[in-house]
Amino acid sequence: IAGITQAPTSQILAAGRRMTLRCTQDMRHNAMYWYRQDLGLGLRLIHYSNTAGTTGKGEVPDGYSVSRANTDDFPLTLASAVPSQTSVYFCASSEGGPLAQYFGPGTRLTVL
């Protein structure tokens, strides 16, 4: 693989269920990010990690959690999904600092 992969591609989920979106990069980038994309709102940062072992909150962190056990993986967990979390989720990575971010193909999540 080359770049960033995300899984699943899409998912329909019942409200109240727990869900983990997976993200893996093979570029050895230090920093990783999770965004949600909603029509008319652009991309909003959920959580980020500047390096393995550290995480931080973005603009819209409520209802989401992340972990960064190693450089390559950055899973996003919805502990108890709600319909307002219906969105397209993008994972991204960068070498850090103000350098360009590289995006995965996205996960389309629908919470009913």
Next chain:
Amino acid sequence: GDSVTQMEGPVTLSEEACLTINCTYTATGYPSLFWYVQYPGEGLQLLLKATKADDKGSNKGFEATYRKETTSFHLEKGSVQVSDSAVYFCALSGSNTGNQFYFGTGTSLTVIP
């Protein structure tokens, strides 16, 4: 706080027309500026970037110049193609933003033959 404001769409152009998508920013310090493109059903791809004032980023016929005096980074292309149909996002990042990215809301471009 830091932010990016870009021209609202949607924009519809005929093939070979000129394109300008306006982007202005608010930031403390000297951020880096980016344009990303999102084709239907795909993630965002870096289109071009500029890291300091007066830098010009260019790629695939698109250009944007970092104008500190007008806090702008407008995207331009002299002759658009149908394959340029996509959503374009302006973004900024810098040490004063904690190196986080701030994206505009996106501008949808449709090019018709």
